[in-house]
Amino acid sequence: MTNDITFTIPGEPVAKGRPRSFVRGGHVGHYTPEKTARYENLVKLAAQQAMAGRSQQQGAVALTVRAYMGIPASWSLRKQKQAALGEITPTKRPDLDNIIKAIKDGCNGVAWRDDAQVVDVRASKRYCLTPFVNVLISPLMREAA
Numbered sequence: 264m265t266n267d268i269t270f271t272i273p274g275e276p277v278a279k280g281r282p283r284s285f286v287r288g289g290h291v292g293h294y295t296p297e298k299t300a301r302y303e304n305l306v307k308l309a310a311q312q313a314m315a316g317r318s319q320q321q322g323a324v325a326l327t328v329r330a331y332m333g334i335p336a337s338w339s340l341r342k343q344k345q346a347a348l349g350e351i352t353p354t355k356r357p358d359l360d361n362i363i364k365a366i367k368d369g370c371n372g373v374a375w376r377d378d379a380q381v382v383d384v385r386a387s388k389r390y391c392l393t394p395f396v397n398v399l400i401s402p403l404m405r406e407a408a
Contacts (some may be wrong), residue, residue, distance in 0.1 A: 268320075268374055268400040270313035272366075275394040276330040277302035278357030279364035299365060306369025310398075313374075320375040320402055325383035327399040330362050331391035346390035359388045366398055374400050 280296035295303075332353045334346045345351045363386055367378035375381070382403065 266402050268310070268313050270309045270398050272306055272309050272396040272398065275333055276357060276362045276396050277365055278361030279368065302365055303369040306366055307373055310370050310373040319373065320380060320400065322380065323382045323403040324375060324380050325385070325401040325403055326363070326367070326381045327401070328363050328366055328384070328386040329397040330359065330386070330388045331395050332388060333394040334390045334392060347392060349389060351390065353388050353390055359386055362388070362396070366396065370400070
């Protein structure tokens with residue numbers, strides 16, 4: 264039996280947005296953009312379902328993220344077909360590293376205690392007819408610092 268955790272997040276991948284700041288009554292406050300907060304909650308829900316009552320990972324983990332972006336409808340049918348076949352890859356936003364950040368933050372307190380436990384990352388971004396993100400979390404049998 265494997266201890267791997269795998270789950271899928273439906274919909275277009277969302278990058279972690281930069282924290283926003285505001286001033287109210289002479290005090291500075293910070294908040295996470297709503298789009299980022301919604302996506303992190305979707306990640307958290309998918310991770311909770313995948314955990315199925317298992318306890319959080321306690322040691323080092325490897326994270327694999329496969330982000331599948333929707334193919335732009337404005338493209339020609341020829342270009343859409345090339346994208347679906349993997350001949351064209353997404354080099355536009357969102358940035359892959361920011362997608363990973365949103366996934367890691369959404370998994371905090373669910374799949375692991377803290378995303379500092381992620382010591383190996385493998386990630387890719389491709390086009391697909393139906394956008395989604397596939398996540399694989401694998402425990403590593405290594406000694407923690």
